[in-house]
Amino acid sequence: MKDAREPGLLLYSFDDITVDRGSAQVRKGGQLRRITPRAFEVLVYLLEHPGRIVEKQELFEEVWKGTFVTDNALTRTIGELRRVIGDSAEEPRYIETAMKRGYRFMASVTVLEGGTTVSAVPLGSDDTDTPEDKPAQASQTGSQSLPHSPAAPLPSDLFGGTGRPVRSAKRFVWPAVALVAALIAGLTLWNPFSRPPGPVRTVPFTTLLGQEKWPAFSPDGNQIAFAWEGEGRDNFDIYVKLIGTGEPLRLTQHPGLDVCPAWSPDGRTIAFIRLHEGQVTLLSVPALGGSERTLIPLNFQGSWYGQYPNLSWSPDGKVIAFPDKNPESMITSIHFLSVESLEKRKVTTVPKGYLADWCGAFSPDGETIAFTRYTSEGVADVYVMSVSGGEPRRLTFDQRQVPGLAWMPDGKSIVFSSTRGGSLQMWRIALEGGTPEFLSFGGDNPLPGTLRPFAVSRLGHRLAYVKTSEDSNVWRFEIPWGTRPVSRPVKLIASTQHETGPQFSPNGRKIAYEAYRSGTYEIYVCNADGSADLQLTFFGGPMAGTPRWSPDGTRIAFDARLHGHSDIFTVPASGGAVRRVTEQPSNDVVPSWSSDGRWIYFASNSGKELQVWKIPASGGEARQVTKNGGFAAFESADGQFLYYAKMTDRGIWRMPVNGGDEELIADIVSPGRWGYWALARKGIYFVNLDSPHHHTIDFFDFSTKKKTTIASLTEQFDTEAVDSALAVSRDGRWILYTQLDQAESDIMLVENFR
DSSP states (O other): OOOTTSTTOOEEEETTEEEETTTTEEEETTEEEOOOHHHHHHHHHHHHSTTSEEEHHHHHHHHSTTOOOOHHHHHHHHHHHHHHHTOOSSSOSSEEEETTTEEEEOSOEEEEETTEEEEEEOTTOOTTOOTTTOHHHHHHHTTTSSOOBTTBOOGGGTBOTTSOBOSOHHHHHHHHHHHHHHHHHTOOOOOTTSSOOOOOEEEESOOOSSBEEEEEEOTTSSEEEEEEOTTTTOOOEEEEEETTSSOOEEOOOOSSEEEEEEEOTTSSEEEEEEEETTEEEEEEEETTOOOOEEEEEEOOOSOOTTOOOOOEEOTTSSEEEEEEEOTTTOOEEEEEEETTTOOEEEOOOOOTTOOEEEEEEEOTTSSEEEEEEEEETTEEEEEEEETTOOOOEEOOOOOBOOOEEEEOTTSSEEEEEEEEESEEEEEEEETTOOSOEEOOSSSSOOOOSOOSSEEEOTTSSEEEEEEEEEEEEEEEEEOOOTTOOOOOOEEEEOOSSEEEEEEEOTTSSEEEEEEESSSSEEEEEEETTSOSOEEOOOOSSSOEEEEEEOTTSSEEEEEEEEESEEEEEEEETTSOOOEEOOOSSSOEEEEEEOTTSSEEEEEEOSSSSOEEEEEETTOOOOEEOOSSOOEEEEEOTTSSEEEEEOSSSOSEEEEETTOOOOEEEESOSOTTOTTSEEEOSSEEEEEEOSSTTOOEEEEEETTTOOEEEEEEOOTTBOTTOOSSOEEEOTTSOEEEEEEEEEEEEEEEEEETOO
């Protein structure tokens, strides 16, 4: 066989794969595949010696040139090769493993020079035999030795050793011309949809200990960047991993929370978000590792309600799209950042009465931005608009939860996850609009997992999503005051799903809470010992939450998104008809009752800022209470003062019920952590998150102004459960809190997604 290192010898081919020695490129089905230089050298060496076992030591000496290298490095390299050429270690078609020895290239290989077959080595032949040694075999097998797809015949099907046609031109001329032209021209772009995909197949991409989230495909679709909290479950950092092989490459090592990676179009850079010490920053890092670049700080503070700021690069690599808040109104809209000048520009304007614009994503041609517009928390629809400005165009009219979206590679449709069908599932809608199409991913079963952070490859039929197993439950412990000993916390309200937002009834005999047990959050009531669950709401879609007891214990107020915007409702504590209390065109959330039961307080965005309002419990005209911002208000037991948190400022504030100036009572509770405190007669219980690995429940005493730690929590305290994660009984004996008891997630890869 002629030495492939000789000048002029450029191409190897097998099946639908060509390996160009001159340009160090591999193409499969005409599509350029990304490969590292070392893996390419190993591939070429195996192709030079097909049909025989190449010993490991031989590869070390010929490819690594005597450099020290481990067996693991060679194993990873072979794994990369299998990924590039579409092979499998379990059922090999091309590269066979000889246990403890080396590797053998199994398939027939054709070597071409200038479009002419120099040699065609069939399976099982010895590469030491040259065409001169076996002229008959070379001439006979040049047209028949290679397995091939009828839809894409290889050059060996067309030319013998002398370059003369050996098959019917009528049968093969057009496929041949197309393929040879592609090879000679060196096309690097091939329509991935021109080849019909195989059956849909879902496989794990990561199976690491802990949580892996926020997948993002590289431009060629062969790598995925993601965030992983590490084996110690101590902190999320950014990693990159090849599909099908290899260990993850760690790109960031920082005590902050690094999330939401996004690749630049040239594949050289990854942008990401960092949350550290209350500050949120947009940064970038080389995709192969290196020094970070700080881009700009963002205006997020406190919780994101489980939604992290996603990033999207424009196809020309000049702009990054991302959501950010207006520091005054705290309304989130889509912004553009110039990567070169770091100039920031707001792109979308959220209409009055709406909550936020989120999930901004550039179309493949860079002319359109898709995003989700939230009417209220958990209620959104898909919109598109020109990147040059103008009015957004609404594509969906479901008013349901839409945690994420992505463009299909052809730019003609958008894939999004939504609860429009009840539970969270995947849908697709055409850019022109119309009825969304349900995506079943083969069979009748919907795609499993949360579908919250997902990604679609722009160069092929691949989708990555996060399969999550999480379980948050309500725990209870006895407050160790006086001679009362410290007790162990008890899991009180639990299931395999999520329970949160607990609140004691005034007499302490009942607990109201919200639970995700039927595909959406509904309001429940149970006994103080956790028994006798009673479901009070049955919306079956719109999210309901933050239940609050009336002073006499007969009714429960809560918020729900029954009509798109959030409103305040009440329901009998024993079950019965739900009654709507607020009807203004704004988001009204987080209710509580006045001490005499005549009024219901709530937070509303009916003005420029979130303020506390109140409305007669029987319905009527609402009145604004706070002037400088307010959220999650509670009236003192004596009816004298109103205590409340803020979404933009740290601390718990107080003002007279009958009106007057506000004052900062305690410098506790971070902005946005409005559910991390509970009002008692003598002070305030609150969750102290200052130490990321040792959360505590503390007590702020009104009389002494001192803080006392009363209990230590595990690192599994649910820091995302901002909606009333803490409650105290009126007699001051018991505390309820929400704990995340299980949190595991893996990234799944869907092949042949379409």
